[in-house]
Amino acid sequence: MALLDVVNLTRDFGGLRAVCEFETRFEGRELLGLIGPNGAGKTTVFNVVSGFYAPSAGEILFQGKSTAGLKPHKVTALGIARTFQNIRLWFDLSVLDNIRVSQYYHLEYGLWDCFLRTERYKRREAAIAANAHEILEALNLAEYAGELPKNLPYGLQRRVEIARALSVKPKLLMLDEPAAGLSSADVDDLIKLIGWIHKEFDLAIWMIEHQMDVVMKLCTRIQVIDFGQTIADGTPLEIQANPDVIKAYLGDDAI
Amino acid sequence: MRRCIVPLVTVSLLGLILAASVTDAINFYWQSVLMFMGINIILSTSLNLVNGNMGEFSCGHAGFMAVGAYVSSVLAVALFAPGGFLGGPYLPGYLTVFAFPLLLLAGGLAAAVTGLLVALPSFKTRGDYLAIITIAASYIIKSTIENVGAVGGARGFMGMAKITSAMTEVWNIPWMMLWVFAAVVFTLVVIRRYVSSTFGKGVDAVRQDEIAAEIMSVDTDRVKLVTFMLSSGLAGIAGGLFAFVLGYINPGSFTIIKSTEAMVMVYLGGMGSISGAALSAVAFTLLMEVLRPMQVGKWVIIPMMLILLMQFRPEGFFGHRELTDIFPGLRRLLGREESGK
Numbered sequence: 001m002a003l004l005d006v007v008n009l010t011r012d013f014g015g016l017r018a019v020c021e022f023e024t025r026f027e028g029r030e031l032l033g034l035i036g037p038n039g040a041g042k043t044t045v046f047n048v049v050s051g052f053y054a055p056s057a058g059e060i061l062f063q064g065k066s067t068a069g070l071k072p073h074k075v076t077a078l079g080i081a082r083t084f085q086n087i088r089l090w091f092d093l094s095v096l097d098n099i100r101v102s103q104y105y106h107l108e109y110g111l112w113d114c115f116l117r118t119e120r121y122k123r124r125e126a127a128i129a130a131n132a133h134e135i136l137e138a139l140n141l142a143e144y145a146g147e148l149p150k151n152l153p154y155g156l157q158r159r160v161e162i163a164r165a166l167s168v169k170p171k172l173l174m175l176d177e178p179a180a181g182l183s184s185a186d187v188d189d190l191i192k193l194i195g196w197i198h199k200e201f202d203l204a205i206w207m208i209e210h211q212m213d214v215v216m217k218l219c220t221r222i223q224v225i226d227f228g229q230t231i232a233d234g235t236p237l238e239i240q241a242n243p244d245v246i247k248a249y250l251g252d253d254a255i
Numbered sequence: 256m257r258r259c260i261v262p263l264v265t266v267s268l269l270g271l272i273l274a275a276s277v278t279d280a281i282n283f284y285w286q287s288v289l290m291f292m293g294i295n296i297i298l299s300t301s302l303n304l305v306n307g308n309m310g311e312f313s314c315g316h317a318g319f320m321a322v323g324a325y326v327s328s329v330l331a332v333a334l335f336a337p338g339g340f341l342g343g344p345y346l347p348g349y350l351t352v353f354a355f356p357l358l359l360l361a362g363g364l365a366a367a368v369t370g371l372l373v374a375l376p377s378f379k380t381r382g383d384y385l386a387i388i389t390i391a392a393s394y395i396i397k398s399t400i401e402n403v404g405a406v407g408g409a410r411g412f413m414g415m416a417k418i419t420s421a422m423t424e425v426w427n428i429p430w431m432m433l434w435v436f437a438a439v440v441f442t443l444v445v446i447r448r449y450v451s452s453t454f455g456k457g458v459d460a461v462r463q464d465e466i467a468a469e470i471m472s473v474d475t476d477r478v479k480l481v482t483f484m485l486s487s488g489l490a491g492i493a494g495g496l497f498a499f500v501l502g503y504i505n506p507g508s509f510t511i512i513k514s515t516e517a518m519v520m521v522y523l524g525g526m527g528s529i530s531g532a533a534l535s536a537v538a539f540t541l542l543m544e545v546l547r548p549m550q551v552g553k554w555v556i557i558p559m560m561l562i563l564l565m566q567f568r569p570e571g572f573f574g575h576r577e578l579t580d581i582f583p584g585l586r587r588l589l590g591r592e593e594s595g596k
Binding site: 092 | 445448449452453454455456457459460463464466467468469470471472473474475476481575
């Protein structure tokens with residue numbers, strides 16, 4: 001059974017077909033890339049898979065089950081976490097609280113436990129805090145636990161957002177342009193970090209990225225979409241040599 | 256040892272206030288000011304949950320207060336008051352001492368259910384639209400009460416004094432002072448526990464980025480619903496206390512002016528800060544008393560203050576910070592952990 005099976009996915013916005021019959025399949029713990037020029041529909045694919053938009057046609061199967069009709073927080077609870085192109089942390093909650101809140105899917109206590117501070121509440125909150133500290137420790141963020149994300153440099157904010165996504169204990173981690181806006185030194189760190197997360201957390205990673213350096217070094221397979229259509233699918237080397245891809249990025253005259 | 260400081264201070268404060276009331280060290284006027292102060296603290300801290308923590312804009316707090324006030328007083332008078340309404344009394348007067356908190360809670364529960372009914376259609380909307388819906392809802396509540404003859408309609412409803420005097424027959428202490436104090440403590444404990452839990456941190460997450468919250472597994476609909484119900488339920492409790500302290504209520508007590516008062520207290524104190532909302536309720540109550548000789552003129556002064564505040568300190572005096580954030584020494588004294596460390 002495949003981890004994620006996206007079948008024939010189409011998404012329209014009014015008269016605009018943003019994504020057309022997109023297909024992908026994660027067998028196990030692959031690290032796949034999704035690239036394409038601006039406005040190609042990459043983020044729309046992510047938004048549909050994470051449940052934020054309903055597909056206009058097609059199906060998304062996660063571990064064999066359809067995610068149709070599930071609200072985004074339910075999809076996340078199944079084990080699909082993501083980061084955002086423009087960082088969307090809760091900038092006025094401490095780094096630790098960011099990681100705590102994103103474990104909402106396994107609170108496992110109700111409102112009354114919260115008011116009465118029952119044993120169950122204390123046990124669950126302690127477990128959630130311990131989890132959060134563990135993740136921050138693993139990503140070398142422990143010293144920033146009490147800081148507000150708005151006071152952190154951009155590179156660290158990216159890292160916190162990845163930590164927050166990992167706190168959902170995902171089986172599939174979707175990274176939407178993780179290298180956007182990073183300095184070249186930070187990009188090198190990011191490549192190491194993603195490679196390490198892929199091994200250490202034993203999960204599948206699906207990445208949208210514009211910086212070829214990052215995708216070429218990390219991904220085993222890359223899909224290219226342009227105007228919602230999948231125009232290429234293959235290993236990094238194949239993609240680099242594919243005339244359609246070069247045309248999509250550089251225009252007809254380049255060839 | 257440090258864990259005991261807060262309960263110890265609370266109990267001695269209650270003892271002090273009760274003793275001062277019994278011995279007439281503070282006269283009846285100041286006693287009622289103190290009680291309204293307590294009611295205002297409940298109103299402002301509960302509205303702060305929605306307008307401050309959740310970042311929504313509810314303008315109908317008085318409506319929920321009215322529901323709580325009417326439900327608890329009608330229930331009390333029907334069950335305990337000798338002669339009259341609905342052919343009572345059904346229960347002996349001395350039971351009021353025990354039943355009073357339950358009556359308040361019944362009012363709070365009714366207000367919370369009303370809050371649910373208001374929140375459900377407003378789910379698809381945010382900001383301005385919630386403001387309009389809550390104003391509309393508070394008008395519906397007000398005109399509904401005005402048209403129910405059984406509870407006095409526009410003339411108002413009374414008989415609560417019989418309940419309070421039944422309590423003093425059991426034991427002659429200033430009962431309403433005790434209940435207001437207890438309700439304030441209850442409210443502050445409930446709200447503090449709510450917002451400091453991971454559950455309640457979800458409320459802040461919804462305010463700061465609702466889409467990110469939903470994507471990061473927070474059930475945003477549930478968070479919004481629970482928070483709104485909690486806020487309106489506590490307003491209902493404040494309404495119940497208001498009814499019994501005054502001894503008389505009419506729909507005119509719960510107009511948009513009352514909702515505005517609650518909002519002024521929230522924005523004065525600082526949105527999202529419990530201690531800010533509580534302290535500004537205290538300051539606001541005193542201010543209203545000081546400005547009382549000016550009569551309607553105070554409604555020139557107070558909005559003016561709000562305008563100045565929005566100009567020079569739009570986040571309110573505390574602005575998402577608690578008293579313990581401003582005086583770290585206090586935090587050490589209370590032995591509280593620093594948030595997030």
